[in-house]
Amino acid sequence: MTTPDEIDENVRAGSVEGPLTATEQGLIDEIRRRTSALGERFCTSCGYCLPCPQEVNIPGIFRLWNLQRGYGNDAYSRLEYQKLCEQRHWADFPGASAEHCVECGLCETKCPEGLPVMADLKKAHSDLTAPRQ
Numbered sequence: 118m119t120t121p122d123e124i125d126e127n128v129r130a131g132s133v134e135g136p137l138t139a140t141e142q143g144l145i146d147e148i149r150r151r152t153s154a155l156g157e158r159f160c161t162s163c164g165y166c167l168p169c170p171q172e173v174n175i176p177g178i179f180r181l182w183n184l185q186r187g188y189g190n191d192a193y194s195r196l197e198y199q200k201l202c203e204q205r206h207w208a209d210f211p212g213a214s215a216e217h218c219v220e221c222g223l224c225e226t227k228c229p230e231g232l233p234v235m236a237d238l239k240k241a242h243s244d245l246t247a248p249r250q
């Protein structure tokens with residue numbers, strides 16, 4: 118949760134009494150199934166690791182990587198990462214690509230998920246630029 122509105126929404130959800138409907142339970146199962154592909158820990162786009170002195174768009178890159186790995190959105194993720202790498206002004210995710218990371222380690226000291234950000238940026242770059250199978 119990153120905004121007061123999200124806290125209010127979660128409090129409302131937690132205050133609802135009674136069992137989940139079959140539709141609600143199905144939705145939860147589907148989300149669990151999809152996010153399991155991301156592993157136990159993954160970037161939540163909180164942005165606490167920013168700013169990066171090299172202007173690497175850490176949350177944006179990980180968002181694209183998550184979309185590719187967890188949601189099968191390969192084409193969009195690759196295209197947007199390519200635009201980010203080429204610094205296209207119409208890119209959905211501006212900033213610098215993972216290749217600009219100089220491994221200063223600053224982001225890892227601020228990530229509440231304890232992610233190995235530097236190593237994961239390399240994996241994300243590799244996955245998002247690898248030749249299609």
Ligand code: SF4
Pocket residue numbers: 168169170171172173175217218219220221222223224225234235
């Ligand atoms: S380790 Fe890389 S991504 Fe993290 S703050 Fe330093 S330059 Fe930026």
Ligand code: SF4
Pocket residue numbers: 159160161162163164165166167175176179227228229230231232234
């Ligand atoms: S602090 Fe961690 S979880 Fe949050 S955006 Fe940065 S890498 Fe992702």
